[in-house]
Amino acid sequence: QAVVTQEPSLTVSPGGTVTLTCDSSTGAVTSSHYPYWFQQKPGQAPRTLIYDTNTKHSWTPARFSGSLLGGKTALTLSGAQPEDEAEYYCSLSYSGARVFGGGTKLTVL
């Protein structure tokens, strides 16, 4: 089964910009992997932020954006807010199966 890799942790300053990435062990990530990004805060269920690479959910703040970047998929946060401190998971589709990355713990400090 494929392995999806994310940065274990990242730190961003309030108001700053940070990019989280998501890599596939099978090769370049493409739109055919239907990349998703999820946010999870402590004690809460995950919620979907980005789907199909770059489409925002109705509740996704405009400061979040998704893209394909250098063979990976990426989540960029521009203008970080304290409430953005959370765990972020990416997920890729592989012919019926979906694999999650290990998550990136984002600290806003």
Added chain:
Amino acid sequence: EVQLVESGGGLVQPGESLRLSCAASGFTFSSYWMNWVRQAPGKGLEWVATIKQDGSEKYYVDSVKGRFTISRDNAKNSLYLQMNSLRAEDTAVYYCTRGWLYWGQGSLVSVSS
């Protein structure tokens, strides 16, 4: 408003069985693929199983194949996960999802002697 409410979790011994349910409301249940995802304590998310709208296609992560069965009852707007031969490593919060856009609040399954 989309609502997904899981139930059926609890504490069981290794080798026992448990059936999770997910009650869906606020949307046309029969129109969507549905999934189960789990999260072990302090760990990341793991996809468990997926079922097509009419139940004709089902997919499982390797670690649960032959032990877990995903099913649905479109007349009852309900999703199920039958879990047999449970192991300690199945201990997790189990979430149901509508496609990959909406998540329930989860149900805790603990497997311990």
